[in-house]
Amino acid sequence: MATILGKESGLNLKETELCLGLPGGGGVGGGGGGGGGGGSSEVETPRATGKRGFSETVDLKLNLQSKEDLNENLKNVSKEKTLLKDPAKPPAKAQVVGWPPVRSYRKNMMAQKVSTEDVAEKTTSSTASGAFVKVSMDGAPYLRKVDLTMYKSYKDLSDALAKMFSSFTMGNYGAQGMIDFMNESKLMDLLNSSEYVPTYEDKDGDWMLVGDVPWEMFVESCKRLRIMKGSEAIGLAPRAMEKCKSRS
């Protein structure tokens, strides 16, 4: 959730500036991306608990105020979603508040889907050209399917999974998106936390921590993905490290 919240201030202020110059007076229509109109997929802030904590303190301000208020209002506007996804890439053109006239609820749902386009879920699942694997996350009521050939690295996969399962973060991984197996203490930290970690079932039927082998090898051997709490994955670590050491 830290990764998602971090996007609030920078991205959305830009939105505001761009919006001011629109024709027709630029009042409400141009006022602010914070209104959650066309740009809602970019500016909606996910809320962990869905509480309207700020609405009482903000005291009824319109979504056009100073940048400060805008930030506060951004949090209020997204009150309907408890599972908002990471914002999609910023649009080339500024979005107008409330245009096109699509309800926020629907826009949010579509924003999730647009951002998972990378995941090729829309295509018919022909296994001929892709490497489709089921992805499940502990606690989520449904599975997903991803085509591993759509990604070039663990980072790509991690981003896509983050979008699909919002409470999943891979933030604790190193820059390459791979667990540093040589750093035992760091690894242990992760596995002791309640953070989610991705695991996979390989060709041998063993469950491994994702990231233990080079990416290409992973794509070939991964049969199924499962995202579980770090504390549950702890049993996998020693074996993962063994395999890793034996391969390098």
Place this chain on the structure above:
Amino acid sequence: MEGQAPSPLPDQVLENVLETVLHFLSSRRDRNAASLVCKSWYRAEALTRSELFIGNCYAVSPRRATARFPRVRSLTIKGKPRFADFDLMPLNWGAHFTPWAQALAQSYPSLRRLHLKRMSLTDRDLTLLSLSFPHFQDLLLTCCEAFTTTGLAAIAANCRLLRVLDLAECVVEVADEEVDWISSFPETQEETHLESLVFDCVECPVNFQALERLVARSPSLRKLRLNRYVSMSQLHRLMHRAPQLTHLGTGSFSASELDPEPDYASAFAASKSLVCLSGFREIWPDYLPAIYPACANLTSLNFSYADINAHQLKSVIRHCHKLQTFWVLDSISDEGLQAVAETCKDLRELRVFPVNTREEIEGPVSEVGFEAISRGCRKLQSILFFCQRMTNAAVVAMSNNCPDLVVFRLCIIGQYRPDPETLEPMDEGFGAIVMNCKKLTRLAVSGLLTDRAFGYIGTYGKLIRTLSVAFAGDTDLGLKYVLEGCPNLQKLEIRDSPFGDGALRSGLHHFYNMRFLWMSSCKLTRQACQEVARRLPHLVLEVINSEEGKADDIEILYMYRSLDRPRDDAPKVVTILH
């Protein structure tokens, strides 16, 4: 004469007869007319009106409404104007249900049905409702907000005769501790009276075991719409518990852990009464074939949360010969629309929503699919169509092919877009619609439009009650044409259009006949609004500006008629002129 009861006076006999007769009058328009005949008719009508419709919660105070109509059993109240759905209104603007809740609790002990739209109601309100009406049966909340699952739990626990609990597109906050509201339906009740349970908008998990038990003991259940926290296999179990369902919202329609998975198609085959399918919130297209057995009977199909492509749609739609209502995403593209046009000859209502709302993209649907629909679905009555490009020719074609159109809402997402083929404004297309579709009562326009388009609307749109305008028109004349030409206009919502004071004044003769006027980012000044407020004392003019009280230019004007004093619950950004 002593010891003998006096015979009723002739007047009283007449009143009794009148009351008896009026009981049969159900249309509110007829009742309104009847109430104007004379005082005794007014009284009789007021005593016999059991269904009360209030189109604007601020048009009349709760006290006045309950005083005039003492025997109401069914109440509908609408709050915020539609543009509030698109974040154009400040938070906490109003439409609070609390004062109504209190008045109703006092005055209507026999209340059975309550339908609220775009109102703000709290858990306290819901709790009060659940405890105040022993005969309460139906609660319908559309686009409402400010309550949590705690309020729902109160309804579930206390309304023993509950028949309908429909939450449509509401914003249900998550309470501090997630309340397991489904479990609040008393388990001691052997059978519930539930006929309809709709909670697809509730964004938190439900206790599935409790839900399953509830469904199992609800033999009258016909409508069930699940939220996306219900998986495919859970859906399967519920369908087996309730094969008598007529309306089903499928929840996520996405796989769960089970291996092997149950035979979903058999569940759909067993539900022989299904006529309406919706849901598909996290659809896994592999599972689409499961619904094939149900398609032949479907009259309503809502795929508007399922981004399926043309190929996937075709596999389903080719079975749906009886379809009358179809909501879908533009991901099906023109090809998908053509497939709909080929099969769904009985189609009455079509809504095509955009997956991607950005303006600079090439959309997947266009005039090609639009025209195909018009050729294939001649009985079309209502259309809502989002697209990135549209031609006048296609719109004209629809006006000719679908003369039964009552609702025509076309939204070309790019602002000020002309006809891409001719580079002309979209005036002629919309002109043809108002000219040829003689039953039209609701119209939403878009694309590049000049005053000419509004001239057409004013000349031909004689039955139009609702008009939606955005980024359109050249001068005050445009709005003038409409206000002077459309005698049935009741709801007018305009944004980002160059209409100013002169145009506003041209509607003075008509404003009392309207439910509301919304104008945002137009060219109105405070002076003109003040003038209107002075000349029409029963109008409430709400001016909403981001900088309180300073500017002369009006950002938002929301204007409506009211029988009572202006409201006192407005936030600071709202200035009420009167």
